[in-house]
Amino acid sequence: MKAVLLGAGPRGAGRRSEDQQPSYLREQDRTLMLERTLRSVGRVARESVVVVRAEDAERYHVDHIVSLIEPDAHLIVVAHDTAGAACSALLAVDLLEEDEELLVVNLTDFADVDLRDAVGVFRERGAAAGTLVFDSLHPRYSYVRLEGEGGDEVVEVAEKSPISRHATAGVYWFASTTAFVEAAKSMILKRAEVQHSYFVAPVLNEIILDGGLVLAVRIEQDAYIEMKSPDPREVRAGAEGRPA
Template identity: 45%
Template structure:
């Protein structure tokens, strides 16, 4: 399975101006949390997308090599037209019949990633995403039909209470690449940016089976400010002490 970690976002936490993906939580950089969460997935091949300037300035290639020795570091220019376009830079690695897992490297999701993927396998899905309950328009959303399969996906638009948690699995990487390419041809952007979640609409049009795996709201931690990083760390330490 190819695991693409998108950690090229431009957000910095003003803690020495280090990029968000290496903010430390309980002594471990956020990127390490994401990689460690995949430890139960057999045959994982990591591709980590990082900003070119961060790779140079903070030697992040060395850091990734220590965390996942056989990982591929994908150097991303300063600006792309959204996460989906960043993901397409990995096309030489992911446009295959192998499974593909796309993760947001700037969030922390408390879940058994291997169990989630196994659930998707068991349900014979073509794609799947992890969701949590929310109605805030900062997130991406999916809406499911009576059979529990996704019938619509939207970005920054609460079309349901099922917000996505930056975890997207595809049975075949070729399906994702094709879906994003079709989405871009249709100019299905949001605020002139192309996101991962709306690409699911292209697979829905192909009548593919797309499912969800729900986690508790407090098991998904978006990281946009130092306060959110601190709150996440406090919650994790509190759970450990219980």
């Protein structure tokens, strides 16, 4: 499996001001959230691709940071805004294997869980894709509607619209890179954009429409850390002191 970490959001996204450093460079317990994320995905992925803005890479030497955390990781530098997170993820296609599993992770979020457990569930159930969810009703998140015997089958995804209490935690697993790419292309061709952007979560709708099984694994609310919080001290109230 390979992982694509998305940190190339629009200018100012996840920051208090345009002059503030990107959210993935926030520290918790003196550890960069970027490092925590790379370590977390490293438990399940053999290689990571980090996508960041060119101005951040230059100003904050993100290339040096990434190489010191994970020497084998690849860095993609984006000079201009893309049409959304899904498009940013597609920039990594040349570094991925078509038939290999893919993990797409937002660098504005962090799921403080062992990803091996969730991936194990997705594999065991023969899912085409999967995501992590936590309890929320705030319209800044993407949401999934769940059905099925176990109440964990995703039947609908909505971006920035609470259609349930199941908000996604910015982690998306796909059984293959091809599954993600084809679904993302279908979404874009349908112009299924939200707020003029193509997000990753709605890609799951295309997989569902194609008959693929999409599962959700629930995590505790306190296990979700939103790194784009306006104040670094809010990287999460109640999360401090937990081991990385």
